[in-house]
Amino acid sequence: MPRLRAPVRPLPQRAWLITVPLAAAAILLTVAAQAGHSVPAERWAVAALYFGLFLAAEQTNVQFEVRRQRWNASLSEVPLLLALFYLPPLPIVVARSTAQLIVYLRRARTPEKVWFNVANAGAATAVAILVTQTLVLLKGDAGPRSWLVLTAAVAANALVTTCTVTGVIALVQGRIPTGHLVRAAVSGFAVSSVNIVLGLAVLLIIQQSPWAVVLLVALLSISVLLYRSYQQLMSQHRRLTELYDLVRAVRAAPDGMLYDVVLRHVRQLLRAEYATLWLPAKGRHLEVRLSARADDEGLVDVVLTPDSMRRRAVEQDRIVAAGPKIGDEETQQELQRAGVKDAIVVPLHSGSAVIGTLEVAGRLGDDSASQFTKGDVQLLETVAVHAAVAVENSRLVDRLRYDAYHDGLTGLPNRRRTTEALEESVAVRAPGEVVAVLLFDVDRLRDVNESLGHAAGDKLLIEVANRLRTHAPPAALVGRVGGDEFVVTLRAESAEAAAELAVELRGLVCDPMVFDALTLDVDLAIGVAVHPDHGSDPETLLRRADVAVTAAKGQPGGVQVFSVGLESRSVRRLELAGDLRRALDDGQLEVYFQPKVTLTDRRLVGVECLARWEHPAHGAVAPEDFVAVAEHTGQLGRLTEAVLREGLRRCRDWADADRPLSIAVNLSPRTLVDPAFPAQVEALLGEYGVPPEQVTFEIKEDGVTGPTDRPIPTLRRLRDLGVRLAVDDFGTGYSSLSYLRRLPVHEVKIDRTFVQGMATDPGDHAIVRAVVALSLQFGLTVVAEGVESELTLDLLKDMGCEIGQGFLFSRPLPYERLEAWFNARTETEPTPLGEVRKLRAVT
Numbered sequence: 001m002p003r004l005r006a007p008v009r010p011l012p013q014r015a016w017l018i019t020v021p022l023a024a025a026a027i028l029l030t031v032a033a034q035a036g037h038s039v040p041a042e043r044w045a046v047a048a049l050y051f052g053l054f055l056a057a058e059q060t061n062v063q064f065e066v067r068r069q070r071w072n073a074s075l076s077e078v079p080l081l082l083a084l085f086y087l088p089p090l091p092i093v094v095a096r097s098t099a100q101l102i103v104y105l106r107r108a109r110t111p112e113k114v115w116f117n118v119a120n121a122g123a124a125t126a127v128a129i130l131v132t133q134t135l136v137l138l139k140g141d142a143g144p145r146s147w148l149v150l151t152a153a154v155a156a157n158a159l160v161t162t163c164t165v166t167g168v169i170a171l172v173q174g175r176i177p178t179g180h181l182v183r184a185a186v187s188g189f190a191v192s193s194v195n196i197v198l199g200l201a202v203l204l205i206i207q208q209s210p211w212a213v214v215l216l217v218a219l220l221s222i223s224v225l226l227y228r229s230y231q232q233l234m235s236q237h238r239r240l241t242e243l244y245d246l247v248r249a250v251r252a253a254p255d256g257m258l259y260d261v262v263l264r265h266v267r268q269l270l271r272a273e274y275a276t277l278w279l280p281a282k283g284r285h286l287e288v289r290l291s292a293r294a295d296d297e298g299l300v301d302v303v304l305t306p307d308s309m310r311r312r313a314v315e316q317d318r319i320v321a322a323g324p325k326i327g328d329e330e331t332q333q334e335l336q337r338a339g340v341k342d343a344i345v346v347p348l349h350s351g352s353a354v355i356g357t358l359e360v361a362g363r364l365g366d367d368s369a370s371q372f373t374k375g376d377v378q379l380l381e382t383v384a385v386h387a388a389v390a391v392e393n394s395r396l397v398d399r400l401r402y403d404a405y406h407d408g409l410t411g412l413p414n415r416r417r418t419t420e421a422l423e424e425s426v427a428v429r430a431p432g433e434v435v436a437v438l439l440f441d442v443d444r445l446r447d448v449n450e451s452l453g454h455a456a457g458d459k460l461l462i463e464v465a466n467r468l469r470t471h472a473p474p475a476a477l478v479g480r481v482g483g484d485e486f487v488v489t490l491r492a493e494s495a496e497a498a499a500e501l502a503v504e505l506r507g508l509v510c511d512p513m514v515f516d517a518l519t520l521d522v523d524l525a526i527g528v529a530v531h532p533d534h535g536s537d538p539e540t541l542l543r544r545a546d547v548a549v550t551a552a553k554g555q556p557g558g559v560q561v562f563s564v565g566l567e568s569r570s571v572r573r574l575e576l577a578g579d580l581r582r583a584l585d586d587g588q589l590e591v592y593f594q595p596k597v598t599l600t601d602r603r604l605v606g607v608e609c610l611a612r613w614e615h616p617a618h619g620a621v622a623p624e625d626f627v628a629v630a631e632h633t634g635q636l637g638r639l640t641e642a643v644l645r646e647g648l649r650r651c652r653d654w655a656d657a658d659r660p661l662s663i664a665v666n667l668s669p670r671t672l673v674d675p676a677f678p679a680q681v682e683a684l685l686g687e688y689g690v691p692p693e694q695v696t697f698e699i700k701e702d703g704v705t706g707p708t709d710r711p712i713p714t715l716r717r718l719r720d721l722g723v724r725l726a727v728d729d730f731g732t733g734y735s736s737l738s739y740l741r742r743l744p745v746h747e748v749k750i751d752r753t754f755v756q757g758m759a760t761d762p763g764d765h766a767i768v769r770a771v772v773a774l775s776l777q778f779g780l781t782v783v784a785e786g787v788e789s790e791l792t793l794d795l796l797k798d799m800g801c802e803i804g805q806g807f808l809f810s811r812p813l814p815y816e817r818l819e820a821w822f823n824a825r826t827e828t829e830p831t832p833l834g835e836v837r838k839l840r841a842v843t
């Protein structure tokens with residue numbers, strides 16, 4: 001008898017719509033067929049035998065697998081065929097319907113299903129009887145004519161059953177796919193044909209000799225035994241194939257579909273109503289609690305298994321299963337309370353650690369065979385091993401991907417991720433909006449690292465990252481794009497609005513940071529570049545924000561919006577690197593000399609050596625530019641040596657010409673980090689035969705102190721050589737006046753901006769006065785730079801400042817012009833120390 005796949009859900013009330021008419025038809029047709037004939041008692045005895053045969057045949061629900069298709073077959077048509085031949089109508093219907101009733105009651109089906117199947121068996125049997133009566137089956141004649149009649153009758157039985165089953169399934173489940181229908185019909189009729197042939201053969205044998213029944217029973221028993229072992233083999237084979245399919249599907253699962261693939265396969269493999277994966281929240285990963293459910297396409301976050309089972313599986317690290325055929329009593333009761341038939345929970349392992357659970361609940365189908373077995377538990381355990389590996393692998397891949405896009409220290413998106421995000425942002429143009437790039441540079445991070453250790457530097461960076469994250473607008477992306485560089489990108493109204501935000505953020509982030517006993521002051525410089533004004537791709541925007549941040553460092557507000565003017569300088573500097581190397585090789589660098597003069601009587605006391613470079617293509621390059629290029633391209637040492645040699649050579653010349661003149665040479669802070677520098681100076685002094693006290697090194701204020709506010713050791717070694725040291729550009733840095741005393745210096749050069757401003761700005765005036773007073777008190781020589789007017793000169797003289805340097809006396813001059821200059825403007829004057837040159841007063 002053909003059977004369509006049993007509906008998953010119990011037949012609802014609607015099934016009665018078919019069951020009741022079927023029952024009515026069965027009764028009516030049987031009564032009509034039996035009308036006018038009585039059934040002798042001994043016939044009922046034979047009917048009892050047939051009842052047994054029907055019962056046995058229904059039990060032989062065999063399954064075959066042909067070309068990976070499952071075929072269900074029952075032998076119940078064989079006794080039907082025999083009964084049609086040997087029994088009157090009523091006993092046939094009664095025997096068959098009763099057998100059906102018993103079978104379905106034992107399978108514990110719902111009343112709807114039991115009665116449908118009973119009515120169906122009754123009706124189909126009645127129709128078959130009707131066919132034998134219509135075509136006139138001659139009892140006692142087992143010849144070909146009877147074969148045809150019996151074939152037609154059994155076929156009619158199959159047809160009715162197919163129609164009613166299809167009808168009831170359609171009624172319950174809605175439309176049935178045509179494919180299913182065709183397959184069911186074909187399988188049904190194939191099975192029926194086999195049954196008919198078998199039935200006819202049995203009929204003929206019995207006709208030959210009733211004793212043949214004994215042989216038939218023996219044959220049947222052997223077949224059943226063989227079939228049993230075949231079925232076991234088949235089901236093992238099927239499970240292996242399904243397991244193999246699962247493993248392959250999991251391995252090939254597309255990105256992000258892993259859970260979906262695992263759960264769908266597990267559910268199918270174990271024929272469960274629910275297959276569930278549970279992974280607790282871990283690190284960045286949120287909790288996963290997903291199920292594949294029968295009749296649902298995607299995954300749902302509904303779980304059937306009780307939490308207590310899962311908890312026990314994880315805590316005790318063991319499989320927890322419960323159901324009619326598996327597990328313990330206690331769990332079984334728990335399940336029943338939850339209204340679940342059976343369930344298996346298997347822990348997932350990574351090494352020896354439990355990383356989650358794989359669960360199935362509710363074996364599909366509602367007959368006694370539809371329950372999880374020990375075999376299912378083993379199967380799920382095997383699947384869980386593969387699933388755990390797959391989950392671990394996918395998390396590993398996820399981790400690698402995350403690491404590739406995030407900064408390990410702060411957890412912020414890294415340069416790569418930031419660039420990609422920027423790329424996405426600039427692709428979307430919104431009128432009245434710009435994409436702003438705010439580049440934050442943490443000032444003096446190197447100092448913190450060097451003086452307090454990298455742990456402190458790390459803390460500082462993490463804190464800056466946290467503050468940026470907290471204070472940046474919610475829609476902004478905060479990333480770390482370099483050691484001490486952070487980026488905030490967001491959409492803003494305009495570049496100005498972005499700059500305002502930068503100022504605000506700087507204020508919020510720059511609060512002192514307290515780490516236990518340590519309080520760190522951070523300073524941030526911020527460069528702003530916006531799309532589309534300053535560039536259309538992330539690289540350009542970031543580079544230009546970088547240009548702006550470099551400019552921002554020198555500014556009080558610490559914020560600078562990019563402008564083309566800024567870039568030209570840095571771009572030029574970049575181009576200059578190679579040219580500078582050639583210039584140093586070819587001696588293209590020149591040294592100019594600017595006189596230092598006593599203010600009271602304008603005596604020439606020395607010259608400052610200032611490097612000059614006439615670029616063959618660009619013309620004169622500002623010393624700030626090429627000094628910076630030299631610093632960043634490792635050529636500083638050569639530059640300093642070139643200037644120092646030229647200065648010493650001229651110093652020697654002047655001494656040889658009986659006009660001794662001291663020289664001052666500028667040093668960059670980086671030169672002082674070079675421990676070999678003092679020895680090199682000593683060697684050069686020896687080479688040119690210049691006494692050390694004739695040489696002054698000018699070091700900018702920021703360069704004289706190390707990160708801990710202690711003088712750099714090189715300074716002391718230079719001083720021990722006997723050369724003089726001067727603090728250049730005094731007043732522009734961070735150090736306080738009192739601190740001058742602790743430095744091993746001889747001279748202070750007041751920055752020219754104060755000197756230039758002192759005639760008009762009372763603030764500058766006060767600063768210069770204070771510096772002069774204090775320096776004198778500490779016994780230091782004070783030099784005022786940038787003296788441009790007589791008024792300034794007078795003010796400086798009044799304060800007691802001794803020496804000046806500036807355009808009022810002379811611009812920096814090349815050696816020959818300096819010679820001419822001071823021949824024309826000086827007269828030698830004998831003093832107790834020898835002759836000195838004195839400038840003629842210029843009025």
Ligand code: C2E
Nearest residue numbers: 610611623624627643666667668786787788805806807808
């Ligand atoms: P600095 O050491 O402060 O040099 C003095 C600068 O002030 C010189 O600029 C000079 O031309 C300028 N100056 C002198 N008198 C006046 C004045 O009355 N008014 C105005 N407005 N300016 C005046 P210069 O030559 O352009 O040098 C700039 C800076 O470049 C120097 O500042 C120094 O820091 C650096 N530098 C120059 N040569 C060297 C060198 O050989 N080595 C190193 N490391 N740095 C150098």
Ligand code: CA
Nearest residue numbers: 608666698728
């Ligand atoms: Ca200087």
Ligand code: CA
Nearest residue numbers: 728729749785
């Ligand atoms: Ca200076």
